[in-house]
């Protein structure tokens with residue numbers, strides 16, 4: 229879907245900001261570009277929608293070189309979400325969302341109904357918000373409108389540059405979860421630039437870690453964490469290591485689960501029926517969920533298999549996780 233081949237960018241004649249970068253982002257994937265400040269993330273992203281032209285190398289979107297595509301038509305298939313959102317201050321929320329559909333010549337009725345659907349998708353009530361100006365929105369609400377605007381004409385690709393950077397940690401987590409749910413419902417190819425490794429691990433299928441414009445490693449979060457290509461990659465994750473390990477390991481990896489068996493939480497949350505657990509949930513989200521449910525740290529997860537009920541305690545789960553992560557560190561699980 230997106231492919232970079234030996235892409236470099238030199239600024240001011242001698243500043244090599246992006247140095248021979250190659251990667252491809254597959255259809256439907258959330259791909260993260262991470263690295264320290266100034267390592268070339270934003271420059272790399274802006275070369276994809278032609279806000280910046282590369283000095284050398286080739287970039288393909290949909291198997292076509294971007295330099296052979298008109299910037300306007302290229303940008304119609306690429307939604308773009310940036311940190312300061314960039315909403316037009318004199319336009320209402322609805323008018324902001326309508327920008328690309330209007331350029332594409334959609335009729336008024338179609339635009340109105342798209343706008344309502346999108347506001348609902350990002351968790352904002354259309355009656356309440358459609359006619360407000362951006363100044364009458366909180367930062368989190370502006371971010372949601374920015375996302376709705378990027379999704380308006382249903383582009384297959386979304387580029388996001390520090391989209392949650394302006395949010396406080398609690399709102400950030402809420403908006404991240406919503407955005408993840410949105411992307412899992414609608415098939416989008418997403419490139420996310422972030423300096424926040426926890427965000428990258430929570431949201432991305434694969435990551436590319438850059439340093440001084442050069443690719444250090446490309447792989448799944450688990451591969452970068454447990455099989456680092458060099459010392460830079462290893463030390464880059466050191467300060468958040470435990471949280472990242474929990475984020476990069478799924479429940480199904482550490483439990484010996486039969487293909488058709490289902491897992492349930494116990495006790496259920498107050499007022500809820502027995503609630504199934506997603507086997508692809510990360511250990512981190514399982515533990516977050518446990519904290520919400522567990523009163524006495526006893527039986528948390530149980531398996532219903534005919535007459536048999538198997539159960540796991542919080543500490544049992546953690547010790548299985550430690551065993552598994554030690555195997556990964558020793559290079560045992562993924563080879």
Ligand SMILES: Nc1ncnc2c1ncn2[C@@H]1O[C@H](COP(=O)(O)OP(=O)(O)OP(=O)(O)O)[C@@H](O)[C@H]1O
Pocket residue numbers: 239240243245263264265266267268269270271272423
């Ligand atoms: N238009 C420009 N002219 C000259 N130098 C630039 C220009 N844009 C970026 N740079 C330089 O290129 C390098 C990479 O910048 P870039 O914005 O891509 O980094 P980044 O990884 O996105 O950083 P951050 O996380 O701080 O946003 C930096 O050294 C920056 O100063």
